[in-house]
Amino acid sequence: MLEAMSPRLATFVVFLLNGAVFGTWASRVPALAEQVGAEVGSLGLALLGASIGLAFTAPLAARVCALYGSRGVLIGSSLLSPLLLPVLALSQSPLQLGLSLVALGASIAAMDVSMNMAAVVVVRALQRPLMPQFHAGFSVGGLIGSLGSAAAAHAHWTLMKHFLLVAFAGALVTALIAKKIPGGVGERYREEVTERANVLKSPVLWLLASIALCSAIAEGAAADWSALFMVRERGMSDAAGAYAYAGFSVTMGLARWFGEPIQRRLGPHRLLAAGGGLAATGLALAVVVPLPVAGYVGFGLAGLGLAFSFPVVMDLASETGKRADGSGGERQLGLVTTIAYTGFLAGPPIVGGLAHVSSLVVSLGFVALVTALIIPTTLLARRAARQAASV
Numbered sequence: 001m002l003e004a005m006s007p008r009l010a011t012f013v014v015f016l017l018n019g020a021v022f023g024t025w026a027s028r029v030p031a032l033a034e035q036v037g038a039e040v041g042s043l044g045l046a047l048l049g050a051s052i053g054l055a056f057t058a059p060l061a062a063r064v065c066a067l068y069g070s071r072g073v074l075i076g077s078s079l080l081s082p083l084l085l086p087v088l089a090l091s092q093s094p095l096q097l098g099l100s101l102v103a104l105g106a107s108i109a110a111m112d113v114s115m116n117m118a119a120v121v122v123v124r125a126l127q128r129p130l131m132p133q134f135h136a137g138f139s140v141g142g143l144i145g146s147l148g149s150a151a152a153a154h155a156h157w158t159l160m161k162h163f164l165l166v167a168f169a170g171a172l173v174t175a176l177i178a179k180k181i182p183g184g185v186g187e188r189y190r191e192e193v194t195e196r197a198n199v200l201k202s203p204v205l206w207l208l209a210s211i212a213l214c215s216a217i218a219e220g221a222a223a224d225w226s227a228l229f230m231v232r233e234r235g236m237s238d239a240a241g242a243y244a245y246a247g248f249s250v251t252m253g254l255a256r257w258f259g260e261p262i263q264r265r266l267g268p269h270r271l272l273a274a275g276g277g278l279a280a281t282g283l284a285l286a287v288v289v290p291l292p293v294a295g296y297v298g299f300g301l302a303g304l305g306l307a308f309s310f311p312v313v314m315d316l317a318s319e320t321g322k323r324a325d326g327s328g329g330e331r332q333l334g335l336v337t338t339i340a341y342t343g344f345l346a347g348p349p350i351v352g353g354l355a356h357v358s359s360l361v362v363s364l365g366f367v368a369l370v371t372a373l374i375i376p377t378t379l380l381a382r383r384a385a386r387q388a389a390s391v
Contacts, residue, residue: 008126010180011118012137014078017170018111019141020148021081023249024166025088025104026223027149027242030231031159032088032097040228040360042094044352047224049098053105054112054341061110062334065117070330071183074114075174081107082170085163113337114183117330120318121182129263131311132256139253139303142223143246150242204320204388205332207381208313209339211272211374215309216343218279218302218371221351221364222248226299229360234292247296248303255307268312269382276374279305283368287361302371309374310340316385 025032033043065073084104091097119134145166152162226244230236263271282301285294317336347367354363 015137019138023142023145041356049101050105066330070117077111136256142249212340252303
């Protein structure tokens with residue numbers, strides 16, 4: 001069975017694993033906060049650790065993938081990420097939690113950049129807009145992770161017991177699929193000499209990165225704060241609170257998996273703008289209507305609206321760096337990913353800081369406004385792309 005596994009399926013499994021690792025620890029944030037004795041302000045600073053690891057590792061991982069290919073980076077980070085979960089469970093203070101999250105965030109960043117490059121290799125080989133389906137794997141993984149967290153919380157498992165089980169399963173899955181994981185040819189191993197594009201001078205890339213930034217802030221807010229929002233603002237239990245991120249992941253995963261016809265019909269830019277509007281509406285519903293059901297529906301709509309932001313932006317960014325032989329795009333993906341991760345970097349302290357001086361209702365309302373900025377930024381990106389094509 002494993003011998004018959006295709007590179008497409010192996011890549012999908014890696015996306016799923018990344019989402020499962022992320023969903024596992026994100027959904028146990030209330031338990032982690034209780035274990036380390038963190039209030040919303042100090043918790044926001046602790047969560048900043050993951051964002052620091054993400055933001056500083058993403059450009060380095062992109063450079064390594066560009067020079068040597070993405071396969072080795074992907075296999076190594078896929079093994080390391082789940083194994084760092086038990087380290088997280090050892091945290092006894094906000095500082096220890098933050099430091100542990102730096103390491104986990106760095107590993108997830110390397111995994112994220114390299115798995116997107118693996119997906120680009122498959123997309124170009126099959127010549128189909130499959131990037132949303134790969135990202136659906138991340139959403140499915142997030143669902144698995146959050147449901148597993150809900151079950152672990154309901155069964156009163158310790159964080160260590162829960163995270164050890166996930167670590168073992170993740171390492172086993174990676175070992176089983178490692179041989180089928182694709183990877184592009186790095187610049188060090190290419191026969192012909194190619195010029196390195198100056199990605200910092202591309203207005204299109206900066207606008208695409210801005211879209212990813214807004215999406216990252218919204219997605220990070222849903223991952224880090226949805227469970228705590230439902231627990232502290234809507235009076236739900238820890239187990240019930242975890243279902244908020246589960247609903248977010250379900251709608252996002254379904255939209256990504258079945259969205260290829262919609263993407264073909266609307267085109268990338270109209271899809272991005274419509275999704276941004278829907279996500280902003282969902283987040284606004286969650287915070288404005290003081291009912292638990294509105295929170296669940298709102299986070300579900302947010303997942304639906306944000307479903308295409310990352311995969312479509314990654315597709316568009318990689319195409320700006322595509323070479324004549326079909327390779328390239330690593331550095332462009334690295335730039336967009338790095339800027340996007342500043343959303344994860346800025347999101348936790350902003351949401352936590354606003355919640356500290358006001359409430360999670362106010363801070364998530366701010367996130368809804370940021371999400372709405374996807375609409376005008378997408379329109380500007382489309383205009384810049386047309387101008388670049390006409391030159």
